[in-house]
Amino acid sequence: MALFGRKKKAAPAPEVVEEVPTLPEPPAANDAGLREWQAHRQWVLDQIEPLPPFGMQVLDALGLSLCEDIEADIALPGFDNAAMDGYAVQAADTWNASENAPASLAVVGEIAAGSVADRALAPGTAMKIMTGAPVPEGADAVVQYELTDRGVEDVQIFAQIEQGKNIRLRGSDIEDGEHLMSAGTRIDSRTVGLLAGVGIDKVLVRPRPRVVVIATGTELVEPGLPLGDKGELYDSNSYMLAAAAKAAGAQVFRVGAVGDDEEEMAQIISDQLVRADLIVTSGGISQGDWDVVKAVAPSLGLVDFAQLAMQPGKPQGFGLIGEDQVPMLMLPGNPVSSFVSFEVFVRPVLRKLMGVEPLFREPVRAVTNTIIRSAPGKAQFLRGEVRTDPGGRHTVDLVGGPGSHLLGSLQKSNALVVLEPGTEVVPAGQTVTTWMLTDD
Numbered sequence: 001m002a003l004f005g006r007k008k009k010a011a012p013a014p015e016v017v018e019e020v021p022t023l024p025e026p027p028a029a030n031d032a033g034l035r036e037w038q039a040h041r042q043w044v045l046d047q048i049e050p051l052p053p054f055g056m057q058v059l060d061a062l063g064l065s066l067c068e069d070i071e072a073d074i075a076l077p078g079f080d081n082a083a084m085d086g087y088a089v090q091a092a093d094t095w096n097a098s099e100n101a102p103a104s105l106a107v108v109g110e111i112a113a114g115s116v117a118d119r120a121l122a123p124g125t126a127m128k129i130m131t132g133a134p135v136p137e138g139a140d141a142v143v144q145y146e147l148t149d150r151g152v153e154d155v156q157i158f159a160q161i162e163q164g165k166n167i168r169l170r171g172s173d174i175e176d177g178e179h180l181m182s183a184g185t186r187i188d189s190r191t192v193g194l195l196a197g198v199g200i201d202k203v204l205v206r207p208r209p210r211v212v213v214i215a216t217g218t219e220l221v222e223p224g225l226p227l228g229d230k231g232e233l234y235d236s237n238s239y240m241l242a243a244a245a246k247a248a249g250a251q252v253f254r255v256g257a258v259g260d261d262e263e264e265m266a267q268i269i270s271d272q273l274v275r276a277d278l279i280v281t282s283g284g285i286s287q288g289d290w291d292v293v294k295a296v297a298p299s300l301g302l303v304d305f306a307q308l309a310m311q312p313g314k315p316q317g318f319g320l321i322g323e324d325q326v327p328m329l330m331l332p333g334n335p336v337s338s339f340v341s342f343e344v345f346v347r348p349v350l351r352k353l354m355g356v357e358p359l360f361r362e363p364v365r366a367v368t369n370t371i372i373r374s375a376p377g378k379a380q381f382l383r384g385e386v387r388t389d390p391g392g393r394h395t396v397d398l399v400g401g402p403g404s405h406l407l408g409s410l411q412k413s414n415a416l417v418v419l420e421p422g423t424e425v426v427p428a429g430q431t432v433t434t435w436m437l438t439d440d
């Protein structure tokens, strides 16, 4: 019988296995369930892409990393010019001139900066010339006023002047076409000066990362407002982290403290994504019953929470949030823990976004003035005051104890003393690694 009109049984549709995106495998924990801070830092950095280059006015580019090689289109100076206010002359006309037997030359013109002589300088004549004005053709030296009688029609010159004296030659600073700087140069004030000097108004740089800083905790009160009597304290972290990010070159949006409400927290983070290259949160990532960041973050993106073998800064969170996978670093709430976490993780991330090298603080070796004890099995980041003696030798004193609530001693310190997990006691007189906490 014909099969016409009969429906064939449809083949079963192949099962579509939707791939669930995940973060790359994080570094393994040690036997104590703790992750090494260097491995964690590298894993985080591996997921950060430098920001794409952007054209900016040279002044706005201060502190940013250049993304192009720069060559000079002009020479500096652009023309031979006077280094002194005086007279342009031919050096030969001053031979044997002295106090008693001055050379006398007719003054045939005057050249101010920003103007040129209307003719070449003839032998036996002089032209008044001001600092920076183009040296007229025919002249090969400039005599400063102090060696003359400052004559108007004729000038008496009281000294013999050598050829080339007080003339700044074209290209003696920068030659036309000279390579000035390479991609990767960090733009400082002198670089801004040179760029402007060769007529460049805009450069291609990696822009300032836009960093949103969010503090969490129902107990937090905005500075300037009165504290209540229910265990409130002022939100110092969002200010400190915002300041540290700013000092590192970021454009910062500080979001005041958010209470421990999951829905509100999720909404605020989502709202901030549009203006963030990086989100930094503080608090709410430990084992507490109201650790809101830890509770909410998994619903917003790909996240990782870990305990690190470091003190302070043990709990750390990292995520790629929202459709654009905006990186989010979730720092512990204790003020010193927040600060140390900024130094160890956030600052290198900011520098990577900005394309600024080196990513990490240059370690400075210092001799400790006192015995130092460290928690076993953890890296320890202690606050210290490093002093440098006139011979360049660094010594360090600890400031305050290891407590991660000690904001006062943090402020008094100028360095972190960094001890690796294997180090439990360092006797006085031994050398330790420090990171100088300079604002840059």
Ligand SMILES: Nc1nc2c(c(=O)[nH]1)N[C@H]1C(S)=C(S)[C@@H](COP(=O)(O)OP(=O)(O)OC[C@H]3O[C@@H](n4cnc5c(N)ncnc54)[C@H](O)[C@@H]3O)O[C@H]1N2
Residues within 6 Å of the ligand: 215, 216, 217, 219, 220, 233, 234, 235, 236, 237, 238, 257, 282, 283, 284, 285, 286, 287, 288, 291, 312, 313, 314, 315, 331, 332, 333, 334, 335, 337, 404
């Ligand atoms: N059962 C456990 N408890 C805790 C552990 C643990 O392993 N097991 N770890 C401790 C460590 S270490 C740290 S660090 C903290 C980190 O906790 P959170 O990140 O959840 O931080 P919070 O609980 O929100 O706050 C801790 C502390 O810091 C104060 N704080 C928070 N934010 C600010 C701010 N913006 N300005 C000033 N001070 C702030 C907050 O009031 C708390 O006193 O967890 C330990 N607990």
Ligand code: MOO
Residues within 6 Å of the ligand: 310, 311, 312, 313, 314, 315, 332, 334, 337, 404
């Ligand atoms: O590790 Mo927590 O960061 O000590 O205070």
